[in-house]
Amino acid sequence: MGKVRAAADPAEPVRPAGGPAAGYTFRAAAEWAEFGAVIDLAYGGHPHSPAHSAVVGALFEPKRSLVACYGGRPCATLAGYALEMTLPGGPVPVAGIGYVAVAPPHRRRGLMRELLRRALTALHEERAEPVMVLHSTEPGIYGRFGFGVASQAVEVSVPPEARAFSADVDTAGLVMDVGSPEDAGAVVADIYRACLPQRPGLLRRDAAWQRRAVEDEPEGRHGAGRLLCMVVSGPGGEARGYALYRLRPAWERSRPRYALSVREVFARDPAAYAFVWRSLLDTDLAGTVSAAARPVDDPLLALLDDPRSAAPTVRDQLYARAVDLDRALSARTYSAPVDVVLEVRDAMCPWNTGRWRLAADAYGKAACVRTRAAADLVLSARDIGAVLLGGGSLVQLAHAGRVTELRPGALSAASTAFRHDPAPFCPMSF
Helix, strand or coil, X not given: CCCCCCCCCCCCCCCCCCCCCCCEEEEECCCCHHHHHHHHHXXXXXXXCHHHHHHHHHHCCHHHCEEEEECCEEEEEEEEEEEEEEECCEEEEEEEEEEEEECHHHCCCCHHHHHHHHHHHHHHHCCCCCEEEEECCCCCCHHHHCCEECCEEEEEEECHHHCCXXXXXXXXXXXXXXXXXXXXXXXXXXXXXXXXXXXCXXXXXXXXXXXXXXXXXXXXXXXXXXXXXXXXXXXXXXXEEEEEEEEECCEECCEECEEEEEEEEEECCHHXXXXXXXXHHCCCXXXXXXXXXXXXXXXXXXXXXXXXXXXXXXXXXXXXXXXCHHHHHHCCCCCCCEEEEEEEECCCCHHHCEEEEEEECCCCCEEEEECCCCCCEEEEHHXXXXXXXXXXXXXXXXXXXXXXXXXXXXXXXXXXXXXXCCCCCCCCCC
Protein backbone atom coordinates (compact mmCIF):
# COMPACT_ATOMS: atom_id res chain seq x y z
CA MET A 1 0.00 0.00 0.00
CA GLY A 2 1.66 3.23 -1.14
CA LYS A 3 2.21 6.33 0.94
CA VAL A 4 0.36 9.58 0.27
CA ARG A 5 2.85 12.17 -0.92
CA ALA A 6 2.63 15.44 0.98
CA ALA A 7 3.04 18.79 -0.75
CA ALA A 8 6.64 19.94 -0.94
CA ASP A 9 5.64 22.83 1.32
CA PRO A 10 2.53 21.88 3.39
CA ALA A 11 1.71 25.57 3.77
CA GLU A 12 1.93 26.23 0.04
CA PRO A 13 -1.67 25.59 -1.12
CA VAL A 14 -3.89 28.47 -0.06
CA ARG A 15 -7.65 28.02 0.11
CA PRO A 16 -9.56 30.77 -1.67
CA ALA A 17 -12.69 32.11 0.05
CA GLY A 18 -15.56 29.68 -0.39
CA GLY A 19 -13.53 26.99 -2.11
CA PRO A 20 -10.86 24.34 -1.60
CA ALA A 21 -7.16 25.09 -1.58
CA ALA A 22 -5.43 25.67 -4.91
CA GLY A 23 -3.61 22.83 -6.59
CA TYR A 24 -6.14 20.06 -5.88
CA THR A 25 -8.15 18.14 -8.43
CA PHE A 26 -11.30 16.08 -7.90
CA ARG A 27 -12.61 13.08 -9.76
CA ALA A 28 -14.67 9.91 -9.44
CA ALA A 29 -12.88 7.01 -7.80
CA ALA A 30 -11.52 4.29 -10.05
CA GLU A 31 -11.30 1.43 -7.53
CA TRP A 32 -11.37 0.68 -3.81
CA ALA A 33 -7.57 0.36 -3.69
CA GLU A 34 -7.27 4.13 -4.24
CA PHE A 35 -8.79 4.68 -0.80
CA GLY A 36 -6.35 2.44 1.05
CA ALA A 37 -3.37 4.74 1.57
CA VAL A 38 -5.54 7.73 2.52
CA ILE A 39 -7.59 5.78 5.06
CA ASP A 40 -4.43 4.17 6.46
CA LEU A 41 -2.91 7.58 7.22
CA ALA A 42 -6.12 9.30 8.30
CA TYR A 43 -6.92 6.58 10.86
CA GLY A 44 -3.49 6.44 12.44
CA GLY A 45 -1.60 3.96 10.29
CA HIS A 46 -3.90 0.97 10.80
CA PRO A 47 -4.45 -0.57 7.35
CA HIS A 48 -7.41 -2.80 6.69
CA SER A 49 -6.74 -6.51 6.69
CA PRO A 50 -7.10 -8.28 3.32
CA ALA A 51 -10.26 -9.99 4.60
CA HIS A 52 -11.91 -6.72 5.65
CA SER A 53 -10.81 -5.00 2.44
CA ALA A 54 -12.52 -7.76 0.47
CA VAL A 55 -15.79 -7.24 2.37
CA VAL A 56 -15.90 -3.44 2.10
CA GLY A 57 -14.48 -3.55 -1.41
CA ALA A 58 -17.47 -5.63 -2.53
CA LEU A 59 -19.72 -2.77 -1.42
CA PHE A 60 -17.69 -0.09 -3.21
CA GLU A 61 -19.48 1.95 -5.91
CA PRO A 62 -16.85 3.82 -7.95
CA LYS A 63 -19.31 6.05 -9.83
CA ARG A 64 -20.68 7.37 -6.54
CA SER A 65 -17.30 7.76 -4.83
CA LEU A 66 -14.90 10.70 -5.04
CA VAL A 67 -11.22 11.36 -4.48
CA ALA A 68 -9.27 14.58 -4.17
CA CYS A 69 -5.75 14.47 -5.59
CA TYR A 70 -2.60 16.53 -5.14
CA GLY A 71 0.28 15.97 -7.49
CA GLY A 72 -1.77 13.23 -9.13
CA ARG A 73 -2.08 11.16 -5.93
CA PRO A 74 -5.27 10.65 -3.88
CA CYS A 75 -5.24 12.59 -0.61
CA ALA A 76 -8.92 12.72 0.39
CA THR A 77 -11.79 10.28 -0.14
CA LEU A 78 -15.57 9.93 0.02
CA ALA A 79 -17.33 6.61 -0.62
CA GLY A 80 -20.92 6.77 -1.84
CA TYR A 81 -23.58 4.05 -1.64
CA ALA A 82 -27.04 3.60 -3.13
CA LEU A 83 -29.08 2.39 -0.16
CA GLU A 84 -32.68 1.76 0.78
CA MET A 85 -33.67 2.82 4.28
CA THR A 86 -36.90 2.63 6.22
CA LEU A 87 -38.27 6.11 6.90
CA PRO A 88 -41.58 6.79 8.65
CA GLY A 89 -44.04 5.25 6.21
CA GLY A 90 -41.78 2.74 4.51
CA PRO A 91 -38.56 2.17 2.57
CA VAL A 92 -37.04 5.09 0.66
CA PRO A 93 -33.89 5.29 -1.52
CA VAL A 94 -31.16 7.18 0.35
CA ALA A 95 -27.57 8.07 -0.45
CA GLY A 96 -25.12 6.74 2.10
CA ILE A 97 -21.59 8.05 2.46
CA GLY A 98 -18.63 6.70 4.35
CA TYR A 99 -14.82 6.73 4.51
CA VAL A 100 -14.76 10.52 4.36
CA ALA A 101 -11.08 10.90 5.11
CA VAL A 102 -8.27 13.39 4.52
CA ALA A 103 -4.59 12.45 4.76
CA PRO A 104 -2.82 14.44 7.54
CA PRO A 105 -0.62 16.66 5.31
CA HIS A 106 -3.75 17.96 3.53
CA ARG A 107 -6.08 18.77 6.42
CA ARG A 108 -7.70 22.19 6.90
CA ARG A 109 -7.75 22.95 3.19
CA GLY A 110 -11.49 22.59 2.52
CA LEU A 111 -11.24 19.14 0.93
CA MET A 112 -13.98 17.51 3.02
CA ARG A 113 -16.38 20.36 2.37
CA GLU A 114 -15.67 20.23 -1.36
CA LEU A 115 -16.16 16.47 -1.56
CA LEU A 116 -19.50 16.76 0.27
CA ARG A 117 -20.57 19.73 -1.86
CA ARG A 118 -19.86 17.81 -5.05
CA ALA A 119 -21.67 14.70 -3.84
CA LEU A 120 -24.75 16.68 -2.76
CA THR A 121 -24.80 18.76 -5.94
CA ALA A 122 -24.62 15.64 -8.13
CA LEU A 123 -27.58 14.07 -6.29
CA HIS A 124 -29.55 17.32 -6.67
CA GLU A 125 -28.81 17.77 -10.37
CA GLU A 126 -29.58 14.14 -11.16
CA ARG A 127 -32.77 14.16 -9.03
CA ALA A 128 -31.39 11.05 -7.34
CA GLU A 129 -31.86 10.08 -3.68
CA PRO A 130 -33.56 12.88 -1.68
CA VAL A 131 -31.78 12.09 1.61
CA MET A 132 -28.11 11.60 2.50
CA VAL A 133 -27.07 9.62 5.61
CA LEU A 134 -23.79 8.78 7.32
CA HIS A 135 -22.16 7.53 10.51
CA SER A 136 -19.71 10.02 12.00
CA THR A 137 -16.42 9.15 13.66
CA GLU A 138 -16.53 12.46 15.54
CA PRO A 139 -19.86 14.10 16.45
CA GLY A 140 -18.75 17.69 15.96
CA ILE A 141 -17.91 17.45 12.27
CA TYR A 142 -21.05 17.25 10.15
CA GLY A 143 -23.44 19.76 11.71
CA ARG A 144 -21.77 22.57 9.80
CA PHE A 145 -22.56 20.73 6.57
CA GLY A 146 -26.29 20.49 7.33
CA PHE A 147 -26.40 17.00 8.87
CA GLY A 148 -28.48 16.49 12.00
CA VAL A 149 -28.44 13.67 14.55
CA ALA A 150 -31.29 11.60 13.09
CA SER A 151 -31.04 8.64 15.47
CA GLN A 152 -29.51 7.84 18.81
CA ALA A 153 -28.30 4.58 20.32
CA VAL A 154 -28.01 3.39 23.89
CA GLU A 155 -25.10 1.37 25.24
CA VAL A 156 -26.03 -1.15 27.93
CA SER A 157 -23.93 -3.34 30.20
CA VAL A 158 -25.93 -5.83 32.30
CA PRO A 159 -24.04 -7.25 35.30
CA PRO A 160 -24.88 -10.69 36.69
CA GLU A 161 -26.88 -9.26 39.59
CA ALA A 162 -29.22 -7.27 37.32
CA ARG A 163 -30.54 -9.99 35.01
CA ALA A 164 -34.02 -10.47 36.50
CA PHE A 165 -36.96 -9.59 34.26
CA SER A 166 -39.74 -7.44 35.66
CA ALA A 167 -42.42 -9.10 33.52
CA ASP A 168 -43.25 -12.78 33.20
CA VAL A 169 -43.25 -13.00 29.42
CA ASP A 170 -44.86 -16.16 28.06
CA THR A 171 -42.08 -17.91 26.16
CA ALA A 172 -43.53 -21.41 26.40
CA GLY A 173 -42.47 -23.70 23.58
CA LEU A 174 -39.55 -21.56 22.44
CA VAL A 175 -36.14 -23.18 22.07
CA MET A 176 -32.75 -21.85 21.05
CA ASP A 177 -29.75 -23.18 19.17
CA VAL A 178 -26.27 -21.71 18.72
CA GLY A 179 -24.08 -22.03 15.65
CA SER A 180 -22.23 -19.94 13.10
CA PRO A 181 -23.70 -16.92 11.25
CA GLU A 182 -22.81 -18.64 7.98
CA ASP A 183 -24.92 -21.69 8.79
CA ALA A 184 -27.82 -19.49 9.92
CA GLY A 185 -27.43 -16.98 7.11
CA ALA A 186 -30.82 -17.57 5.49
CA VAL A 187 -32.60 -17.44 8.86
CA VAL A 188 -30.86 -14.21 9.86
CA ALA A 189 -31.74 -12.60 6.53
CA ASP A 190 -35.41 -13.66 6.74
CA ILE A 191 -35.94 -12.40 10.30
CA TYR A 192 -34.16 -9.13 9.61
CA ARG A 193 -36.26 -8.65 6.46
CA ALA A 194 -39.44 -9.20 8.47
CA CYS A 195 -38.36 -6.53 10.98
CA LEU A 196 -37.29 -4.03 8.32
CA PRO A 197 -40.60 -2.08 8.05
CA GLN A 198 -40.99 -1.67 11.81
CA ARG A 199 -38.32 0.89 12.65
CA PRO A 200 -36.96 3.91 10.74
CA GLY A 201 -33.23 3.77 10.08
CA LEU A 202 -33.03 0.09 9.16
CA LEU A 203 -31.29 -0.61 5.85
CA ARG A 204 -32.30 -3.21 3.30
CA ARG A 205 -29.44 -5.73 3.08
CA ASP A 206 -28.55 -7.55 -0.11
CA ALA A 207 -26.00 -10.39 -0.10
CA ALA A 208 -23.00 -8.02 0.07
CA TRP A 209 -24.44 -6.00 2.96
CA GLN A 210 -25.44 -9.21 4.72
CA ARG A 211 -21.79 -10.32 4.58
CA ARG A 212 -20.85 -6.96 6.12
CA ALA A 213 -23.38 -7.50 8.93
CA VAL A 214 -21.86 -10.86 9.94
CA GLU A 215 -18.23 -10.02 9.18
CA ASP A 216 -15.88 -11.76 11.60
CA GLU A 217 -12.25 -11.09 10.75
CA PRO A 218 -9.87 -12.40 13.44
CA GLU A 219 -8.08 -9.04 13.62
CA GLY A 220 -11.29 -7.43 14.83
CA ARG A 221 -12.04 -9.82 17.69
CA HIS A 222 -9.71 -8.16 20.24
CA GLY A 223 -9.20 -11.31 22.25
CA ALA A 224 -12.77 -12.58 21.97
CA GLY A 225 -13.91 -15.78 20.29
CA ARG A 226 -15.52 -16.11 16.90
CA LEU A 227 -18.91 -14.56 16.17
CA LEU A 228 -21.79 -16.79 17.26
CA CYS A 229 -25.40 -16.83 16.15
CA MET A 230 -28.25 -17.78 18.50
CA VAL A 231 -31.49 -18.70 16.76
CA VAL A 232 -34.79 -18.94 18.64
CA SER A 233 -37.53 -21.13 17.17
CA GLY A 234 -41.16 -21.81 18.00
CA PRO A 235 -42.95 -25.13 18.58
CA GLY A 236 -43.45 -25.61 14.84
CA GLY A 237 -39.77 -25.06 14.07
CA GLU A 238 -40.21 -21.57 12.61
CA ALA A 239 -37.26 -19.30 13.40
CA ARG A 240 -38.58 -16.28 15.31
CA GLY A 241 -35.50 -14.44 16.54
CA TYR A 242 -31.71 -14.31 16.52
CA ALA A 243 -28.70 -12.71 18.16
CA LEU A 244 -25.16 -12.19 16.92
CA TYR A 245 -22.65 -12.15 19.77
CA ARG A 246 -19.20 -13.18 20.96
CA LEU A 247 -17.47 -14.07 24.24
CA ARG A 248 -14.12 -12.84 25.53
CA PRO A 249 -12.52 -15.02 28.24
CA ALA A 250 -12.05 -13.47 31.67
CA TRP A 251 -11.66 -14.89 35.17
CA GLU A 252 -12.12 -13.37 38.63
CA ARG A 253 -10.86 -15.27 41.68
CA SER A 254 -10.75 -18.51 39.69
CA ARG A 255 -14.35 -18.06 38.55
CA PRO A 256 -15.36 -17.49 34.90
CA ARG A 257 -16.63 -14.00 34.14
CA TYR A 258 -16.55 -14.01 30.35
CA ALA A 259 -17.51 -10.72 28.70
CA LEU A 260 -20.42 -11.33 26.32
CA SER A 261 -20.83 -8.58 23.69
CA VAL A 262 -23.98 -8.44 21.59
CA ARG A 263 -23.75 -7.16 18.04
CA GLU A 264 -27.33 -7.54 16.87
CA VAL A 265 -30.73 -8.81 18.07
CA PHE A 266 -33.91 -9.06 16.01
CA ALA A 267 -37.13 -11.01 16.52
CA ARG A 268 -40.50 -11.40 14.84
CA ASP A 269 -42.54 -10.97 18.06
CA PRO A 270 -42.17 -9.79 21.69
CA ALA A 271 -42.01 -13.30 23.16
CA ALA A 272 -39.13 -14.31 20.89
CA TYR A 273 -37.34 -11.03 21.62
CA ALA A 274 -37.58 -11.58 25.37
CA PHE A 275 -36.45 -15.19 25.00
CA VAL A 276 -33.37 -14.16 23.00
CA TRP A 277 -32.29 -11.72 25.68
CA ARG A 278 -33.11 -14.09 28.52
CA SER A 279 -30.96 -16.74 26.82
CA LEU A 280 -28.09 -14.31 26.31
CA LEU A 281 -28.18 -13.25 29.96
CA ASP A 282 -28.23 -16.90 31.01
CA THR A 283 -25.22 -17.92 28.90
CA ASP A 284 -22.81 -20.25 30.67
CA LEU A 285 -19.54 -18.63 31.83
CA ALA A 286 -20.82 -15.12 31.05
CA GLY A 287 -20.28 -12.28 33.48
CA THR A 288 -21.35 -8.89 32.14
CA VAL A 289 -23.50 -8.89 29.00
CA SER A 290 -23.08 -5.71 26.99
CA ALA A 291 -24.29 -4.15 23.76
CA ALA A 292 -22.55 -1.10 22.34
CA ALA A 293 -25.57 0.09 20.34
CA ARG A 294 -29.25 -0.62 20.97
CA PRO A 295 -32.33 1.51 20.17
CA VAL A 296 -33.04 4.19 22.77
CA ASP A 297 -36.46 2.59 23.29
CA ASP A 298 -35.16 -1.00 23.31
CA PRO A 299 -37.72 -3.31 24.99
CA LEU A 300 -34.81 -4.77 26.97
CA LEU A 301 -34.87 -1.66 29.17
CA ALA A 302 -38.53 -2.36 29.99
CA LEU A 303 -37.90 -6.08 30.54
CA LEU A 304 -35.11 -5.66 33.09
CA ASP A 305 -36.20 -5.40 36.71
CA ASP A 306 -33.18 -3.16 37.40
CA PRO A 307 -32.43 -1.17 34.22
CA ARG A 308 -30.35 1.33 36.22
CA SER A 309 -27.68 -1.31 36.82
CA ALA A 310 -27.43 -1.81 33.06
CA ALA A 311 -25.93 1.71 33.00
CA PRO A 312 -27.68 2.81 29.78
CA THR A 313 -25.66 5.53 28.05
CA VAL A 314 -27.16 7.46 25.13
CA ARG A 315 -25.02 8.66 22.23
CA ASP A 316 -25.47 10.02 18.73
CA GLN A 317 -25.73 7.48 15.92
CA LEU A 318 -26.97 8.13 12.38
CA TYR A 319 -26.69 11.58 10.77
CA ALA A 320 -29.03 12.71 7.99
CA ARG A 321 -29.64 15.70 5.78
CA ALA A 322 -32.11 16.61 3.06
CA VAL A 323 -30.59 16.72 -0.41
CA ASP A 324 -33.75 18.30 -1.86
CA LEU A 325 -36.02 19.54 0.90
CA ASP A 326 -39.31 19.12 -0.94
CA ARG A 327 -38.59 15.54 -2.02
CA ALA A 328 -37.13 14.57 1.36
CA LEU A 329 -40.10 15.82 3.38
CA SER A 330 -42.59 14.31 0.91
CA ALA A 331 -40.87 10.91 0.98
CA ARG A 332 -41.93 10.11 4.56
CA THR A 333 -45.26 10.02 6.37
CA TYR A 334 -46.28 11.99 9.46
CA SER A 335 -47.79 11.01 12.81
CA ALA A 336 -50.47 13.72 12.77
CA PRO A 337 -52.01 16.17 10.30
CA VAL A 338 -49.98 19.35 9.96
CA ASP A 339 -49.93 22.47 7.81
CA VAL A 340 -46.87 24.60 8.47
CA VAL A 341 -44.59 27.01 6.61
CA LEU A 342 -40.91 26.38 7.22
CA GLU A 343 -38.27 29.03 6.57
CA VAL A 344 -35.08 27.04 6.00
CA ARG A 345 -31.44 28.14 5.95
CA ASP A 346 -29.07 25.89 4.01
CA ALA A 347 -25.67 27.30 3.04
CA MET A 348 -24.37 23.95 1.77
CA CYS A 349 -27.34 23.32 -0.56
CA PRO A 350 -28.61 26.83 -1.40
CA TRP A 351 -31.44 25.43 -3.51
CA ASN A 352 -33.13 24.44 -0.22
CA THR A 353 -32.98 27.94 1.25
CA GLY A 354 -36.34 29.71 1.45
CA ARG A 355 -39.91 29.10 2.58
CA TRP A 356 -41.64 25.77 2.18
CA ARG A 357 -45.21 24.76 2.97
CA LEU A 358 -45.44 21.25 4.44
CA ALA A 359 -48.98 19.86 4.53
CA ALA A 360 -49.77 16.32 5.76
CA ASP A 361 -53.24 14.77 5.83
CA ALA A 362 -54.87 12.47 8.38
CA TYR A 363 -53.25 9.45 6.69
CA GLY A 364 -49.75 10.89 7.08
CA LYS A 365 -49.18 11.58 3.38
CA ALA A 366 -47.57 14.94 2.71
CA ALA A 367 -46.65 17.47 0.07
CA CYS A 368 -43.94 20.09 0.37
CA VAL A 369 -43.88 23.08 -2.02
CA ARG A 370 -42.28 26.51 -2.15
CA THR A 371 -44.43 29.36 -0.90
CA ARG A 372 -44.43 33.11 -0.31
CA ALA A 373 -46.64 32.77 2.74
CA ALA A 374 -45.44 34.02 6.10
CA ALA A 375 -43.16 31.60 7.93
CA ASP A 376 -44.40 29.68 10.98
CA LEU A 377 -41.03 28.19 11.98
CA VAL A 378 -37.45 29.23 11.20
CA LEU A 379 -34.82 26.51 11.24
CA SER A 380 -31.68 25.22 9.50
CA ALA A 381 -30.89 22.24 7.28
CA ARG A 382 -29.22 20.64 10.31
CA ASP A 383 -32.49 20.86 12.26
CA ILE A 384 -34.42 19.30 9.37
CA GLY A 385 -31.91 16.44 9.33
CA ALA A 386 -32.45 15.85 13.04
CA VAL A 387 -36.19 15.17 12.54
CA LEU A 388 -36.14 13.49 9.11
CA LEU A 389 -36.33 9.95 10.54
CA GLY A 390 -38.74 10.83 13.33
CA GLY A 391 -36.25 10.68 16.19
CA GLY A 392 -35.53 14.34 16.90
CA SER A 393 -37.80 16.83 18.65
CA LEU A 394 -38.48 20.27 17.23
CA VAL A 395 -39.60 21.37 20.71
CA GLN A 396 -36.23 20.35 22.14
CA LEU A 397 -34.41 22.17 19.35
CA ALA A 398 -36.52 25.28 19.97
CA HIS A 399 -35.67 25.19 23.67
CA ALA A 400 -32.01 25.02 22.63
CA GLY A 401 -32.47 28.16 20.55
CA ARG A 402 -32.04 26.42 17.22
CA VAL A 403 -35.67 26.62 16.01
CA THR A 404 -37.77 29.81 16.18
CA GLU A 405 -41.57 29.72 16.38
CA LEU A 406 -43.28 32.67 14.64
CA ARG A 407 -46.89 31.41 14.79
CA PRO A 408 -48.10 30.23 18.20
CA GLY A 409 -49.00 26.54 18.14
CA ALA A 410 -46.97 25.74 15.02
CA LEU A 411 -44.04 24.32 16.97
CA SER A 412 -46.05 21.79 18.97
CA ALA A 413 -48.07 20.67 15.93
CA ALA A 414 -45.00 20.24 13.72
CA SER A 415 -43.02 18.46 16.44
CA THR A 416 -45.85 15.96 17.00
CA ALA A 417 -46.18 15.31 13.28
CA PHE A 418 -42.47 14.69 12.73
CA ARG A 419 -41.98 12.29 15.67
CA HIS A 420 -42.19 8.54 15.10
CA ASP A 421 -42.71 5.63 17.46
CA PRO A 422 -40.64 3.42 17.60
CA ALA A 423 -37.52 5.56 17.51
CA PRO A 424 -35.13 5.28 14.54
CA PHE A 425 -32.11 3.03 14.78
CA CYS A 426 -29.43 1.92 12.31
CA PRO A 427 -27.27 -1.08 13.31
CA MET A 428 -25.34 -1.13 10.02
CA SER A 429 -22.03 0.67 9.54
CA PHE A 430 -21.21 1.98 6.08
